[in-house]
Amino acid sequence: QVQLVESGGGLVQAGGSLRLSCTASGNIFSINAMGWYRQAPGKQRELVASITSGGRTNYADSVKGRFTISRDDVKNSVYLMYLQMNSLKPEDTAVYYCYADWYSSSYDVQRSWGQGTQVTVSS
Numbered sequence: 001q002v003q004l005v006e007s008g009g010g011l012v013q014a015g016g017s018l019r020l021s022c023t024a025s026g027n028i029f030s031i032n033a034m035g036w037y038r039q040a041p042g043k044q045r046e047l048v049a050s051i052t053s054g055g056r057t058n059y060a061d062s063v064k065g066r067f068t069i070s071r072d073d074v075k076n077s078v079y080l081m082y083l084q085m086n087s088l089k090p091e092d093t094a095v096y097y098c099y100a101d102w103y104s105s106s107y108d109v110q111r112s113w114g115q116g117t118q119v120t121v122s123s
Contacts, residue, residue, distance in 0.1 A: 002026045002102045002112040009096060009117030016121070017086045022098030022114055024079040030102040032109065034071065034081045038094035038119075048096070049083060063092075088121045095119075 008020040024031060035050030035058075049069040050058045057069050066087045072080040081098060095116040104110045 002028060002031060002100050002110075004098050004100055004112050004114035006096065006098050006114040006117040009119045011120045011122065012088055014088060014090055014121055014123050016088050017084070018088065018119060020083040020085070020096055020098075020117060020119070022081040022083075024081065024100055025077065027102060028074060028077070028079040030104070031079065032101045032103060034079075034098065034100045036069065036083050036096055036098055038092075038096045040091075040094040043094075045097070051081065085119070088119075090121045090123045093119060093121050 002024055003026045005023045006020060008018060010018060012018055031053060033050055033052045036048040037045045038048050039045040048060050048063055049067055051069045051071055059067060068084040070082050095118050097116045098114040100112050101109050
């Protein structure tokens with residue numbers, strides 16, 4: 001199992017910045033990829049950014065050039081992933097969820113989710 005805990009959300013004015021963190025614990029060496037989704041009220045959950053174990057990143061068009069996903073090496077049995085969000089816009093307001101895809105066996109991939117953290121951008 002992989003457990004995820006997010007932190008770093010909050011209220012910020014348009015044009016400001018926030019950094020979200022996601023701490024992964026448990027079977028962290030089985031993680032293949034991690035990333036962030038967000039869900040705004042009345043909208044479907046959408047993929048914001050992802051990063052593979054090899055460091056390859058992917059971004060939604062709406063956040064390219066403004067958001068940066070990164071990760072640290074494993075330390076003290078946890079794995080940290082970040083989402084640096086700059087030039088925030090009111091439309092970035094949402095609950096942000098981190099996820100991790102991990103191998104439960106040689107053939108099976110599971111997905112774990114964090115509890116979500118609220119990001120609110122005021123105009």
